[in-house]
Amino acid sequence: MTKPEKVVINSANTPHIRVGLKWEPREIDHIKFITASNNAAAAYFKIATAGGFSALYGAVGTFGRNLSASPKIANSFDASADVRTKIKKMGEDMKEDFTKPSYNLDLLCFKYDKDKKLVGLISPYTMVPKGADRSQLAILHSGDDPDGVGVGFDEEILISLRDIADNVHAVFFVVASEDYGFDKIKGGQCALIRTKDEKQLIGNSFEHDGNEQTLVFARMRREGSDWALENISDFINIDEDKESPLDDTIDDILRNKYF
Numbered sequence: 195m196t197k198p199e200k201v202v203i204n205s206a207n208t209p210h211i212r213v214g215l216k217w218e219p220r221e222i223d224h225i226k227f228i229t230a231s232n233n234a235a236a237a238y239f240k241i242a243t244a245g246g247f248s249a250l251y252g253a254v255g256t257f258g259r260n261l262s263a264s265p266k267i268a269n270s271f272d273a274s275a276d277v278r279t280k281i282k283k284m285g286e287d288m289k290e291d292f293t294k295p296s297y298n299l300d301l302l303c304f305k306y307d308k309d310k311k312l313v314g315l316i317s318p319y320t321m322v323p324k325g326a327d328r329s330q331l332a333i334l335h336s337g338d339d340p341d342g343v344g345v346g347f348d349e350e351i352l353i354s355l356r357d358i359a360d361n362v363h364a365v366f367f368v369v370a371s372e373d374y375g376f377d378k379i380k381g382g383q384c385a386l387i388r389t390k391d392e393k394q395l396i397g398n399s400f401e402h403d404g405n406e407q408t409l410v411f412a413r414m415r416r417e418g419s420d421w422a423l424e425n426i427s428d429f430i431n432i433d434e435d436k437e438s439p440l441d442d443t444i445d446d447i448l449r450n451k452y453f
Contacts, residue, residue, distance in 0.1 A: 199425040201395045205355035210389040213367050214347030215301040218381030223296050227343040296341035297379050298372040301349040303333055308363045310449045332357035355421060365414040366448050375405030376429060384411045386423055396425040406431050408444060410452060
C-alpha cells in the first residue's frame with residue numbers, strides 16, 4: 195500500500211463532514227426510473243415483459259424516444275422489421291434485462307477503538323435506536339440506493355466530529371458492490387466533503403479494470419484533538435485466499451492491514 199493522501203482537520207473549525215458515493219446505473223435501471231413516473235409507461239413495460247404484444251401497437255411511437263437510450267432496445271425498431279416482430283423483440287430484450295441485478299453499491303463505515311476492536315458499523319440498513327444519545331447520532335447513513343439512479347450522490351454518510359464517542363480512535367469508509375466487480379461499474383466516485391462550504395477534502399473516481407467488489411476508500415484517525423483524513427483507495431478481494439487470516443471479512447482486513 196502506498197502512502198495515502200492525508201488532510202488534517204479539527205472539529206472546532208470543521209464540525210461536520212460527509213462522505214458521498216455515486217455511480218452510473220445500468221442502462222435498463224435508468225430507463226425504468228424515467229418511465230416509472232408515467233402510469234401509461236409503467237403499464238406499457240408491464241405488458242411488454244408479460245408478452246402481451248398485441249396491445250402495444252400504438253405505444254411504439256410514444257415511448258420510442260425514451261427507449262432509444264438502450265442499444266438493444268433501439269435495435270428492435272429497425273425499419274426493415276415487421277411492427278409485431280419489433281415489439282416482440284423489444285419485449286424479449288426488456289424481459290432479459292429486468293431479470294439481471296442492478297449495480298447495487300453500499301457505503302459502509304467501520305469504527306474502531308485504540309485496541310483495534312470494532313465498536314460500530316454504520317451501513318444503509320443501520321437503525322437509530324429510540325432515545326439515542328449524541329454519540330449514537332454522530333455518524334448517520336442516508337439510506338440504501340439499490341441502483342444508482344438519480345442526481346448527485348446516491349448514498350451519503352453524515353458525520354458530526356464533535357459528537358463522536360471518545361473511545362472511537364479510527365474510522366474507515368468502505369464501498370461494497372453486491373453483484374458486480376468494479377470493472378463493470380462506470381462513473382463511480384467517492385468524496386469526503388467539508389459540509390460548511392462543500393469543499394472536497396479527499397476524493398477518488400474509481401474507474402478500475404479489476405473484478406474486485408470491495409473498495410477501502412478512506413481512513414479517519416484521531417491525532418490528539420485533530421482528525422487525520424487519509425485517502426486509501428485500495429480495491430480488495432475478501433475471499434481471495436482461504437488460508438489467509440486477512441481474507442475472512444472486511445473487518446479482519448481493516449484491522450490487520452489498514453489500521
